[in-house]
Structures are given as structure tokens and as C-alpha cells.
Amino acid sequence: MRDPRYDILFEPVKIGPKTAKNRFYQVPHCNGMGHRWPKSMAEMRGVKAEGGWGVVCTEECEIHPSSDLSGGTLMRLWDDSDLPTHELMVRKVQEHGALAGIQLVHNGYSVSNLFSRIPPMAPSATAARYYDPVQARAMDKQDIRDLRRWHRDAVKRSIKAGYDIVYVYAAHNLTLLMHFLSKRHNQRTDEYGGSLTNRVRLVREILEDTKEVAGDDCAVAFRFAVDELLGAGGIECDEEGREIVAMLAELPDLWDVNIADWANDSLPSRFGDQGHQEPYVSFVKKVTSKPVVGVGRFTDPDAMLSQIRRGVLDLIGAARPSIADPFLPQKIEQGRVEEIRECIGCNMCISGDMQSVPLRCTQNPTMGEEWRKGWHPERIEPAVSSEGVLIVGGGPAGLESALALANRGYEVVLAEKENILGGRVNGEARLPGFNAWRRVVDYRDYMLSQKANVACYKDSEMGVGDILNFGFAHVVLATGSEWRRDGVGRANHLPIPIKDTPVISPEEVMAKITGNGTLAQGPVVVFDDDHYYLASALAEMLSLRGAEVTFVTPADNVAAWTHNTLEQKRIQTRLLSLGVNVICNRNIISVDRGRFSLACSYTGATEVIGAEALLPVTSRQSRDQLYHDLQDRSGEFADLGIKSVTRIGDCFVPASIAAAIYSGHLYARQLDMPGDLWTDFRRENKWS
Numbered sequence: 001m002r003d004p005r006y007d008i009l010f011e012p013v014k015i016g017p018k019t020a021k022n023r024f025y026q027v028p029h030c031n032g033m034g035h036r037w038p039k040s041m042a043e044m045r046g047v048k049a050e051g052g053w054g055v056v057c058t059e060e061c062e063i064h065p066s067s068d069l070s071g072g073t074l075m076r077l078w079d080d081s082d083l084p085t086h087e088l089m090v091r092k093v094q095e096h097g098a099l100a101g102i103q104l105v106h107n108g109y110s111v112s113n114l115f116s117r118i119p120p121m122a123p124s125a126t127a128a129r130y131y132d133p134v135q136a137r138a139m140d141k142q143d144i145r146d147l148r149r150w151h152r153d154a155v156k157r158s159i160k161a162g163y164d165i166v167y168v169y170a171a172h173n174l175t176l177l178m179h180f181l182s183k184r185h186n187q188r189t190d191e192y193g194g195s196l197t198n199r200v201r202l203v204r205e206i207l208e209d210t211k212e213v214a215g216d217d218c219a220v221a222f223r224f225a226v227d228e229l230l231g232a233g234g235i236e237c238d239e240e241g242r243e244i245v246a247m248l249a250e251l252p253d254l255w256d257v258n259i260a261d262w263a264n265d266s267l268p269s270r271f272g273d274q275g276h277q278e279p280y281v282s283f284v285k286k287v288t289s290k291p292v293v294g295v296g297r298f299t300d301p302d303a304m305l306s307q308i309r310r311g312v313l314d315l316i317g318a319a320r321p322s323i324a325d326p327f328l329p330q331k332i333e334q335g336r337v338e339e340i341r342e343c344i345g346c347n348m349c350i351s352g353d354m355q356s357v358p359l360r361c362t363q364n365p366t367m368g369e370e371w372r373k374g375w376h377p378e379r380i381e382p383a384v385s386s387e388g389v390l391i392v393g394g395g396p397a398g399l400e401s402a403l404a405l406a407n408r409g410y411e412v413v414l415a416e417k418e419n420i421l422g423g424r425v426n427g428e429a430r431l432p433g434f435n436a437w438r439r440v441v442d443y444r445d446y447m448l449s450q451k452a453n454v455a456c457y458k459d460s461e462m463g464v465g466d467i468l469n470f471g472f473a474h475v476v477l478a479t480g481s482e483w484r485r486d487g488v489g490r491a492n493h494l495p496i497p498i499k500d501t502p503v504i505s506p507e508e509v510m511a512k513i514t515g516n517g518t519l520a521q522g523p524v525v526v527f528d529d530d531h532y533y534l535a536s537a538l539a540e541m542l543s544l545r546g547a548e549v550t551f552v553t554p555a556d557n558v559a560a561w562t563h564n565t566l567e568q569k570r571i572q573t574r575l576l577s578l579g580v581n582v583i584c585n586r587n588i589i590s591v592d593r594g595r596f597s598l599a600c601s602y603t604g605a606t607e608v609i610g611a612e613a614l615l616p617v618t619s620r621q622s623r624d625q626l627y628h629d630l631q632d633r634s635g636e637f638a639d640l641g642i643k644s645v646t647r648i649g650d651c652f653v654p655a656s657i658a659a660a661i662y663s664g665h666l667y668a669r670q671l672d673m674p675g676d677l678w679t680d681f682r683r684e685n686k687w688s
């Protein structure tokens with residue numbers, strides 16, 4: 001059972017008229033499912049409640065069609081017709097003894113109301129947040145009265161749906177209430193603008209309305225960004241942030257505090273550690289007697305304990321740690337701390353919301369699949385045969401496949417050619433800020449070490465003969481991929497003509513990252529046509545080790561896809577501040593003796609730059625020769641007792657680490673089961 005040191009984490013906490021059974025609090029977080037995929041969303045929340053979270057909240061929930069996040073997929077409570085979605089979610093959460101919370105929102109100028117077509121509203125007239133050709137109009141007194149009525153109505157509906165906690169939400173720089181608090185957004189001259197007292201007025205009124213409607217039926221939480229990291233241009237924790245908490249200190253039943261905007265709140269591990277918000281939020285408990293919840297990518301129970309003991313927080317808030325391991329509380333409670341699947345802080349989960357599709361998680365392949373595929377993070381169908389599975393390759397795909405197959409009860413042998421498990425993660429985790437990504441390997445390595453039915457062999461390169469003679473019924477090739485050296489990617493479908501210029505591959509750079517020596521002699525061009533994190537991380541590494549780096553990309557900005565993981569701005573800022581020469585909107589069309597010809601992505605106009613080497617990060621080729629060589633011998637399979645040979649992960653098709661883990665898990669779930677590997681999932685079709 002649990003270590004008594006952690007008893008404090010399991011103490012109940014009173015939140016207004018409700019009591020959370022412990023201090024584990026899943027704060028509101030988006031998931032890309034919301035009102036579009038309600039059964040998927042509700043099942044996902046229910047699994048977290050089952051995993052021991054004392055409170056499980058929704059994502060932000062629009063209270064009115066004038067806060068219409070269409071284009072994104074969040075929750076919606078415009079009228080009673082939305083209630084069944086909420087009732088389902090509440091039931092799924094409460095049946096495991098957790099409290100269900102709802103984060104009500106009006107997004108003001110942060111939405112363009114593309115579906116409802118209602119002109120957006122803001123404290124003061126302003127352009128809408130995104131590049132839609134829409135402006136927001138300044139709210140008049142009637143609008144303010146309407147907003148209060150809509151919020152009260154939404155609270156009534158929340159109570160009808162059975163929620164235990166209702167939120168008033170002024171955080172992330174995303175909500176109308178936060179915009180009223182903000183000097184830069186609120187330029188009103190009436191009693192709702194100007195002095196801080198005036199700017200706080202609407203939040204106070206809505207909190208009072210909410211308390212009044214909530215009565216003893218539910219608790220009222222206030223989610224507030226105490227700092228925006230904008231200096232004097234925004235809310236600062238030592239200035240107005242603190243004053244606002246002091247002014248409203250005893251009004252809500254719970255303070256849920258963080259820093260804005262979302263990219264600061266959900267800081268990726270590349271840019272900050274566990275508990276990074278503490279310097280900003282730690283004052284709150286000194287100003288209010290009400291319980292305080294805060295986040296910080298907490299996965300370590302000792303760090304959680306320290307937050308409580310030192311009086312920083314009363315409840316350990318978590319979004320990402322609860323996604324990576326919905327059973328984190330239960331594992332601590334049952335003394336299985338080593339089994340926690342720790343979040344790596346990659347923010348792949350956030351890309352689901354950004355792209356309006358069900359979230360996925362690098363560490364937890366079952367995330368978002370709870371209803372669609374019926375996958376549970378801790379339970380799996382038992383094996384239906386006693387056949388053995390040979391897995392070739394110990395990267396993320398091979399490791400996850402081995403673990404899931406072992407959990408099913410198959411006999412598994414994993415053979416890895418290197419003297420270390422982990423595949424691509426071994427190199428990538430050595431890049432600056434990527435240390436936490438090792439958890440992908442460490443978690444699986446540890447879990448596999450606990451299994452009697454798995455053997456992992458390192459230094460074991462497998463050839464065709466070894467595999468054919470192994471004697472196992474199923475062969476899984478998880479042999480990964482290699483970065484191309486010829487520049488083929490999105491902008492160049494044919495190899496770039498490269499003459500008399502050294503080409504360094506990402507793998508070669510990463511292999512050299514030991515000690516502190518230089519990684520490249522002379523100036524290097526890093527060519528990013530991949531647009532995720534790797535090119536920028538390599539450029540950063542080379543620059544830190546003294547190389548002169550020019551970063552060329554056909555995209556409008558560095559690491560363009562990382563907008564989806566909330567990293568793009570920080571990545572580009574970091575490269576620029578390191579002195580990396582960033583050249584966007586340029587493709588490399590040829591390289592000759594260190595002369596790089598670049599073509600403008602728009603006009604095609606060319607220019608020439610000089611460097612001594614090229615590091616292309618463009619696309620990868622599957623390392624699948626072994627697979628094809630085996631297929632050439634498929635006529636021998638039956639006699640040798642081989643029933644299947646399957647490629648998984650990057651060996652099948654190169655993609656993210658999350659995709660490799662998903663692929664490995666999918667294979668393991670599906671082995672010996674009926675149905676198609678990829679298409680066998682349920683759909684939420686309202687007409688069926």
C-alpha cells in the first residue's frame with residue numbers, strides 16, 4: 001500500500017458545499033472532442049475519475065452563441081438541448097466518487113462566431129483575435145446585463161446537469177472576464193473601466209451571481225491568471241494580480257490560479273521544469289483562506305507533497321499528467337509510484353485541440369481511444385494463444401508493443417541492435433531541453449523489467465536468417481527510420497543537386513553529443529522542411545557548441561508545426577537570441593562547393609549564401625529492408641511456423657514518437673483479434 005508520507009495527498013478537501021475526496025484535481029483542459037464527440041469526451045473523463053482523481057473538470061464551455069468557438073471543438077451549453085452531453089460526463093465522473101466541474105466561458109473577442117455569425121463583443125472595440133476579417137464591438141450596459149443573465153442561466157443548467165463545481169473563468173487571456181480586468185483590453189470610461197476597482201466590477205458581479213445561483217448545490221471556482229509574463233503591459237503577480245486576489249479573496253469557494261497565456265501555462269518541458277509556476281502563484285494562499293489549486297506538470301509525488309507542505313497549493317492541479325497517466329493518483333495510493341507513466345511535456349496532446357481532433361498523447365496511446373476503440377489505460381484483453389512474438393527494434397514502437405503484448409500475456413522477445421534501448425529517443429533526449437523525453441524509454445524499460453514473459457536482448461542485430469530460425473509465430477519489425485541526406489521533403493520531391501559539400505545527418509549530430517566539444521567545423525546550413533521540433537533543436541545545439549548556423553526553411557516561420565504544441569514563438573525567439581541566422585520562405589534548390597542557392601517560396605527569385613556543410617531535416621526513409629528481404633522468403637514461413645510478419649512505427653511509416661507508440665500499442669491490442677487493424681473503431685454518428 002501507499003507510502004505514509006503521501007497520506008496528505010489523500011486527505012479530503014472541502015470546496016464550498018462539496019468535498020473532494022483527495023487533493024488530485026484534474027483542472028479544465030481541452031481535448032478536441034467536446035460537444036462534437038461527447039461520448040468519447042465523457043468516457044475519457046470517466047477513466048480519469050476511475051484512476052483516482054478527486055475532481056475532474058470539463059474543458060471551457062461556451063455559455064452563449066455569442067461565444068461560439070466553432071472551428072475549434074470545445075464544450076457548449078447554449079441551451080437545454082446541450083444537457084445530455086453534460087449529464088453523461090457528470091455521470092461518468094461521479095460514478096467513481098469524483099466531483100465533476102464545469103468551466104463556463106464567454107470568450108469575447110477571442111472568438112469570431114463563425115457559426116452563429118453574431119458580431120463578437122469585448123470591453124472596448126477591437127479587432128477579433130484571429131485573422132478573420134471580423135471586429136468586436138464594445139459592450140454597452142445592456143450587453144453587460146445580458147452577459148450576467150447568460151452566465152446565471154448557464155450556472156442553472158450546470159446544476160441541472162449535476163455538476164459539483166462551476167467555474168468563473170478569467171485566465172489564459174482568452175476570456176471576456178479577463179479582458180475586463182486587463183488595462184490593455186479594457187479602455188472603458190464607465191464604472192466597468194479605468195481604476196482596478198472598476199475593471200474588477202464585472203468579475204465580482206459574475207462571481208456574486210454565480211454564488212447566489214449555486215447556493216448549496218455546487219461550489220464556485222474562480223480560474224484566474226495571476227501573471228501574464230508581459231511585465232507592466234499585463235497583469236503581474238506582484239502588482240494587480242495580487243490586488244485582484246486580495247479584492248476577491250473570500251468570494252469564490254476555490255481559487256484555480258495560473259499564468260497566462262496558454263503557452264505559459266502549459267509550458268513544454270523544452271522550456272521549463274515541473275513546478276515552474278510556483279514563483280507566480282505562491283502568494284495566493286497567503287491572501288485567501290479558500291483552497292487553492294494550481295498546475296505545474298506535476299508527476300512526482302514528492303514534488304506534490306512539497307507544494308502542500310510548504311503551503312503553496314491545497315490541491316495538485318493537473319491536465320497533462322492526468323492525460324499521460326489517468327491512474328496517477330491510484331498508483332500513488334497503491335504504492336506503485338514507479339509505474340506512473342510520466343508526462344514528457346511534449347504538448348502533442350494540445351495539438352489535438354489546435355487541430356480540432358480528439359487528443360493524442362505521446363506517453364499514453366489509449367488517450368482519446370477510450371470510447372472509440374474501447375481501450376483502457378490499465379486493462380487489456382488477455383492473449384488468445386500461447387504463441388510467441390519476436391520484436392525487432394527497441395525504439396518507442398518496439399518497446400510499447402512489447403509492453404502491451406506482455407500485459408496481454410504473450411511470450412515476447414525484443415531484440416535491439418544497439419547496446420541501449422530507446423531508438424530515436426536516445427539521440428533526441430540529448431538535445432537541449434529534451435531530457436524529460438527519456439521518460440518514454442525509462443517507463444517502458446522499467447515496466448518490461450517487471451515482466452516474466454519478456455526478454456529484451458541488447459547488442460542483438462537481427463538478420464533474415466536469425467528471424468526465420470527464431471521459431472516464434474509472429475514477427476514484428478520496429479526497426480525505425482533514417483533521416484534522408486538528399487533534401488527530399490515537402491518542398492523538394494526530387495533530391496536537391498548537392499556537389500562537393502559535406503552533408504551531415506541529424507543522427508550524426510546527435511551521436512556526437514557527448515561531452516562539450518564542438519559538433520561542426522565551420523558554418524552550417526540547417527534546412528528545415530520537416531517543420532516539427534528537430535531542426536530547431538539541432539540548430540540550437542550546434543549554436544550552443546559554437547557553430548555558425550544559418551536556418552533555412554520554406555515555411556513562413558521556424559518549426560511551423562509547433563504552433564500546435566504552443567512552442568513556435570519560444571523556439572524562434574531562442575534561435576534568434578542565440579544569433580542563428582534565420583531565413584524563412586526559402587527553399588534550397590542546389591548546393592555546389594558550399595554555395596547554397598535559395599529560391600523564394602513565393603516569387604521563386606534566387607539568392608546565394610555560403611556555408612561549409614548542410615544538415616537537412618526534411619523527411620525520413622523507413623528502415624524496412626529487413627521486412628522486404630523477409631517477404632522475399634515468405635514461401636518458407638509456413639514450414640517455419642511463422643504466421644505473420646508486421647511492420648510497426650517508423651519502419652512502417654515515419655511519424656511522431658506518439659504515432660510510433662500508438663502503432664506499437666495498436667498492433668499488440670489487435671493481435672489474434674477480429675477486425676481491421678486501422679479502421680475498427682466506433683463513430684459518433686448522430687443518425688445511428
Ligand code: ADP
Nearest residue numbers: 393395396397417423424462479480649650660
Ligand atoms: P520507432 O520510433 O518506430 O520505434 P526507432 O528508430 O526509434 O523507431 O527505433 C528503431 C530501433 O530499431 C533502433 O533502436 C534500432 O537500433 C533498432 N534496429 C534497427 N534494425 C535492427 C535490427 N536489424 N535488429 C535489431 N534492432 C534493430
Ligand code: SF4
Nearest residue numbers: 343344346347349361
Ligand atoms: Fe504529456 Fe506529451 Fe502526453 Fe501531453 S502528449 S500529456 S505533454 S506526454
